[in-house]
Amino acid sequence: MRHAVRSAVQLMLLIALALLVLVPLLWLVSTSLKGSTENIFSSPPALLPAQPSLEAYRRLFQDNPLSTYLINSTVVSVLAVGANLLFCSLAAYPLARMRFAGRGLVLGLVVATILIPFQVVMIPLYLLMVQLGLRNTLLALIIPQAATAFGLYLLRQSFLGVPKELEEAARIDGCSRLGEWWNVMIPAARADLITLAMFVFIGTWSDFLWPLVILDDPTLYTLPLGLQQLSSSFSLDWRIVAAGSVVSILPVLALFILLQRFILPNASGDAVKG
Numbered sequence: 001m002r003h004a005v006r007s008a009v010q011l012m013l014l015i016a017l018a019l020l021v022l023v024p025l026l027w028l029v030s031t032s033l034k035g036s037t038e039n040i041f042s043s044p045p046a047l048l049p050a051q052p053s054l055e056a057y058r059r060l061f062q063d064n065p066l067s068t069y070l071i072n073s074t075v076v077s078v079l080a081v082g083a084n085l086l087f088c089s090l091a092a093y094p095l096a097r098m099r100f101a102g103r104g105l106v107l108g109l110v111v112a113t114i115l116i117p118f119q120v121v122m123i124p125l126y127l128l129m130v131q132l133g134l135r136n137t138l139l140a141l142i143i144p145q146a147a148t149a150f151g152l153y154l155l156r157q158s159f160l161g162v163p164k165e166l167e168e169a170a171r172i173d174g175c176s177r178l179g180e181w182w183n184v185m186i187p188a189a190r191a192d193l194i195t196l197a198m199f200v201f202i203g204t205w206s207d208f209l210w211p212l213v214i215l216d217d218p219t220l221y222t223l224p225l226g227l228q229q230l231s232s233s234f235s236l237d238w239r240i241v242a243a244g245s246v247v248s249i250l251p252v253l254a255l256f257i258l259l260q261r262f263i264l265p266n267a268s269g270d271a272v273k274g
Contacts (some may be wrong), residue, residue, distance in 0.1 A: 025249075032056050032242035040238060056239035057247075060230075066244065068219060069226035074251075076138055076222060077204040080145035084200045085193055088151035093181045095152070096159035097167070107156070113149045118209070126213055140214045141222070145204050151196045158192035159185050194262045202252055223248050 027047065031040050035051040060066055094100070095107050125144060126135075134140040166184045175183060186193070208224040215221060221229070227244045230236075 028242050028245055032239055032246050034239060036239070056237070056243040059237075060240050060243045060247070064226070064230065064240075064244075065218075066223075066226060066247065069221055069223045070247075072138060072220060073205055073223040076141045077201050079142045080204045081197045081200045083142065083146035084148060084151050085197060087147040088196065089155050089186065089189070089193070090181070091147070092152050092155035092159055093177075093185055096156045098177075107153075110149050111153050114153075122210070122213060129214060136215055136217045136220060138220060141204075141207075141211055144210065145200060148200070151200065154192055154196055155189060158189040162188045191262060194259050198255065198259060201255060205248075205252060 027045075030047055030049055033052045033054070033056070034040055034049040035053040036055060038046075038050055095103060129135050129140045129143075134143070162185060166188065167180050170180045170184050206224060207222070208228070211222050211225050212228075215225065218229075227241070227248060230244050231241050
């Protein structure tokens with residue numbers, strides 16, 4: 001009986017937490033689907049639209065260069081993810097497997113940078129981008145995300161858990177250090193690589209402050225900047241703003257649904273088998 005009561009309480013708490021998370025999202029979708037004649041500020045609020053309509057989405061793409069914003073965000077996020085996975089895994093391998101003087105100091109200094117807020121390095125980074133001639137370019141958005149201390153530390157810890165016998169077998173087969181990294185470490189750390197990819201993608205996709213600082217050209221705006229233009233226009237329509245917010249959420253949601261089965265493969269041993 002005690003176990004049944006505990007399970008019921010846990011289930012109720014999980015349902016309450018799910019509702020707490022989902023209600024704002026459902027409200028956002030409902031607002032984007034309400035027709036122009038509906039009062040979105042009615043009291044009591046109506047969660048379901050009385051006359052569902054896709055008019056807000058049509059106007060969103062027809063009256064605004066949302067396709068350009070989506071393409072810019074996709075290019076920046078995908079390239080940032082690829083660069084992060086490459087550079088962080090290359091740097092994490094020697095820190096995890098090779099013995100050299102100052103290895104602990106290098107790791108400590110890199111990890112310590114996690115404690116530095118981005119606002120502290122934003123001005124020096126801006127000056128560096130200006131000196132390199134990268135202001136008002138998408139490269140200025142990609143380079144700061146090309147390698148992160150969090151990614152390096154995460155992959156180092158993942159590489160430490162790989163059995164050394166796999167490396168020794170690869171070395172017997174004639175693999176170089178780079179070959180061991182590619183043929184042994186990368187497949188074994190697949191779950192952590194995908195986790196890092198999701199973190200980097202979400203962080204880059206939703207970044208607002210840095211693109212706002214480094215970009216002036218509207219044709220290079222990412223999706224957060226484009227949505228900010230919607231919410232600051234004189235003819236503000238919250239249905240269009242809600243529709244834009246829904247569109248910005250869908251790629252992240254789709255990515256999570258596609259990759260969630262790879263996040264925890266170690267329980268079945270898939271990471272080592274890969």
